[in-house]
Every structure is written in C-alpha cells, then in structure tokens.
Amino acid sequence: MKKRDILIITVLSIAIGGIAAGVAYDAGLNLAERARATKTVVKPVAADKPVFVEPHTILIPQVIDVISKTNEYRVYKGLTPLSENALLTQSACAKAQHMIDNDYWAHIAPDGTEPWYWINQTGYIYSRAGENLAYGQRTSAKVSAGWINSTTHRENILGDFTEVGVCVMYGKYQGDSNSLTVAHYGKPL
Numbered sequence: 001m002k003k004r005d006i007l008i009i010t011v012l013s014i015a016i017g018g019i020a021a022g023v024a025y026d027a028g029l030n031l032a033e034r035a036r037a038t039k040t041v042v043k044p045v046a047a048d049k050p051v052f053v054e055p056h057t058i059l060i061p062q063v064i065d066v067i068s069k070t071n072e073y074r075v076y077k078g079l080t081p082l083s084e085n086a087l088l089t090q091s092a093c094a095k096a097q098h099m100i101d102n103d104y105w106a107h108i109a110p111d112g113t114e115p116w117y118w119i120n121q122t123g124y125i126y127s128r129a130g131e132n133l134a135y136g137q138r139t140s141a142k143v144s145a146g147w148i149n150s151t152t153h154r155e156n157i158l159g160d161f162t163e164v165g166v167c168v169m170y171g172k173y174q175g176d177s178n179s180l181t182v183a184h185y186g187k188p189l
Helices: 004-010 062-078 086-102 115-123 140-148 151-157
Strands: 019-026 125-136 163-173 176-189
Touching: 004 151, 062 140, 062 151, 062 163, 062 176, 086 115, 086 163, 086 176, 115 125, 115 176, 125 140, 125 151, 140 151, 140 176
Parallel strands: none
Antiparallel strands: 019 125, 125 176, 163 176
C-alpha cells in the first residue's frame, strides 16, 4: 500500500466501492454563458503522513495521482498524455463544490446546470469537453481503475482531448464524510 493510500484510509471514512459517472460534449460553443472565473482555494495535503482534513479540502496528492494514472493509460493505448490545465482544474473544483454544497449526484444539477457551465465560467474556450465523476472510492487508484473499466469514462480518458483538470474534494456528501472526484477534459477551440 502506498503512503498516499494510507493517508486516504486514515483521514477519510469512505464507503467501500464507490460510484462513477461520465459524459462528453462536442462543439461546446455556448459563449453567452462565459463569465468570470470562480475562485477556488486549494489547500495542500501532505502525502507522507495522516493529517486532519477539513470539509471541502482539495486533496492535492490524489489529484496528481489521478492525472498520472490517466496519462499512463493514454500512453499505454498509444495516445499523447493530457496536459493539466488550470482553468479545467478550476471548473472541476467549482463543480465538486456545487455538488457537495447541494448534495446531488449527477452531471446535470437539480437546477438544470450542465457540466459545461462550470467550464464556461472559467473562460476556457473549447471545441470538445467531457466530465467524469466519482465518489466514495478509498484511493485515487480505485477512481482511475473504475473509470478505465467503465465504457463512458474510458471514452473520456481516451477521447479526443488534449487537456485535463481534476479535483478531489473531501466533505459531507451523500449522507457521510466522502471524497468526490471531478475530471474535466477539454480540447481548445
């Protein structure tokens, strides 16, 4: 077991298994919805020792690991690795925060807000975008494996994207203390 895995198990009380969802969108040209970027505070969490994690904390080592495993799989399949994009990371964190704050599990929020809204809010201009969601996994390795073993998630991981932003957030979610992972994939216009 890696030290990062120990950190998650020690710090988080998460359901075994987890849930995931994936969706993609082509020709996302809804420029009218673009507005100022949402500010997201990122709090680093040490990977080498257990620490107290406050609700709505972004787990940096897990973010790095999800991106790394995504790129390892892309390279294994003969594709170019995705570049991390700060705007996509920002949109993924805004979506994660909204899901935690409003306690829903869906690509489309109960108020009708679609995944592309969060990407548009940052000013990221894309020709193609995608979103993968997961919650309840004990490790970032389980998040990545779950996505790779799911057709729709794998399509996003191996899709015609060049950039990615990932947010792994911890908070009271779905009736328990949980982690929530959001990945936003993009291809600039």
